[in-house]
Amino acid sequence: MSAAPRRLRAMTTTTATATTAIAATGLRKSYGDKTVLDGVDLHVPEGTVFSLLGPNGAGKTTAVKILSTLITADAGGIRIAGHDPATHPDAVRGAIGVTGQFSAVDNLITGEENMLLMADLHHLPRREGRRVTDELLARFDLTDAAREPAAAYSGGMRRRLDIAMTLVGSPRIIFLDEPTTGLDPRSRHTMWHIIRELVTDGVTVFLTTQYLEEADELADSIAVLHGGRIVAHGTADELKRLVPGGHVRLRFEDPGAYERAAGELRETVRDDQALTLQIPSDGSQRELRAILDWLDAADVHADTLTVHTPDLDDVFFALTATTTAARPSPKENVR
Numbered sequence: 001m002s003a004a005p006r007r008l009r010a011m012t013t014t015t016a017t018a019t020t021a022i023a024a025t026g027l028r029k030s031y032g033d034k035t036v037l038d039g040v041d042l043h044v045p046e047g048t049v050f051s052l053l054g055p056n057g058a059g060k061t062t063a064v065k066i067l068s069t070l071i072t073a074d075a076g077g078i079r080i081a082g083h084d085p086a087t088h089p090d091a092v093r094g095a096i097g098v099t100g101q102f103s104a105v106d107n108l109i110t111g112e113e114n115m116l117l118m119a120d121l122h123h124l125p126r127r128e129g130r131r132v133t134d135e136l137l138a139r140f141d142l143t144d145a146a147r148e149p150a151a152a153y154s155g156g157m158r159r160r161l162d163i164a165m166t167l168v169g170s171p172r173i174i175f176l177d178e179p180t181t182g183l184d185p186r187s188r189h190t191m192w193h194i195i196r197e198l199v200t201d202g203v204t205v206f207l208t209t210q211y212l213e214e215a216d217e218l219a220d221s222i223a224v225l226h227g228g229r230i231v232a233h234g235t236a237d238e239l240k241r242l243v244p245g246g247h248v249r250l251r252f253e254d255p256g257a258y259e260r261a262a263g264e265l266r267e268t269v270r271d272d273q274a275l276t277l278q279i280p281s282d283g284s285q286r287e288l289r290a291i292l293d294w295l296d297a298a299d300v301h302a303d304t305l306t307v308h309t310p311d312l313d314d315v316f317f318a319l320t321a322t323t324t325a326a327r328p329s330p331k332e333n334v335r
């Protein structure tokens with residue numbers, strides 16, 4: 001985990017009086033007889049990264065659309081940068097930027113033209129628009145490609161241009177709806193770097209993501225949306241403490257040693273194909289020593305021993321288990 005979120009976490013937990021950038025209470029939204037948001041409360045202090053997690057169809061985009069004035073809630077109170085979107089939508093729009101799953105980039109014109117168009121939309125004087133465009137294109141490593149049509153950009157470049165366009169209006173709050181979906185690992189890391197820089201500049205980031213690792217890396221605070229409600233809320237570390245799942249994994253190359261160990265050890269989860277045993281453990285030195293002592297005493301030789309502490313994936317799948325299919329990660333492919 002990076003140093004920046006830790007620093008921010010410490011800051012947000014100690015600064016109880018921090019100004020609130022985004023607040024929602026009792027947010028409700030239904031489409032026909034389908035209730036998507038069923039009384040959602042959110043609180044995001046200024047200058048922090050908040051991540052809304054939830055399985056597909058949980059209502060994350062709906063929440064972003066409501067908070068960013070694109071649609072209205074059926075009920076609930078909202079304050080964005082101190083403004084009520086129901087009564088002062090323009091004030092809210094002036095304070096926020098939104099980068100959705102569907103890009104605002106016009107593929108038929110160049111990156112530079114997209115930026116200048118955005119500067120015009122924000123009524124920036126010509127020279128100021130030019131300056132901001134050049135500065136942002138340089139910041140997002142797009143200067144060399146500035147005069148190429150956006151259609152020729154890679155997915156990562158287009159996503160960077162999209163965020164650069166959002167920043168033309170200098171928003172203090174940015175909604176990023178799945179900003180790294182479909183990006184390769186390198187582009188994803190670049191995006192994470194951009195998000196961290198935004199926060200360093202004091203911008204508040206509201207992030208929805210399908211990648212738990214992304215929330216773990218970036219977010220000061222995480223809420224899990226499920227069944228229309230926030231089912232858990234806290235820092236990544238707080239959420240990880242909610243679920244058991246720590247274990248030590250022993251892997252054997254010799255089937256005989258594996259069988260002997262499996263026969264002796266109680267409370268293990270066997271994987272007969274991979275010849276691994278999973279022993280519940282908090283990963284403490286005391287428990288590891290006990291396992292090693294037992295292996296020595298039983299004269300059993302494990303080829304590898306790895307310690308697994310619960311991660312956000314464990315939390316997510318535990319909290320959203322009722323409608324989410326079995327966890328696909330190969331590391332959970334244990335019988």
Ligand SMILES: Nc1ncnc2c1ncn2[C@@H]1O[C@H](COP(=O)(O)OP(=O)(O)OP(=O)(O)O)[C@@H](O)[C@H]1O
Binds near residue numbers: 057
């Ligand atoms: N305009 C609409 N009319 C009817 N139903 C809608 C509308 N918009 C969203 N929904 C439904 O509301 C639910 C929540 O959708 P939403 O897009 O907010 O979920 P999400 O958490 O962002 O999902 P994903 O991760 O797949 O993007 C879904 O069941 C969706 O089909």
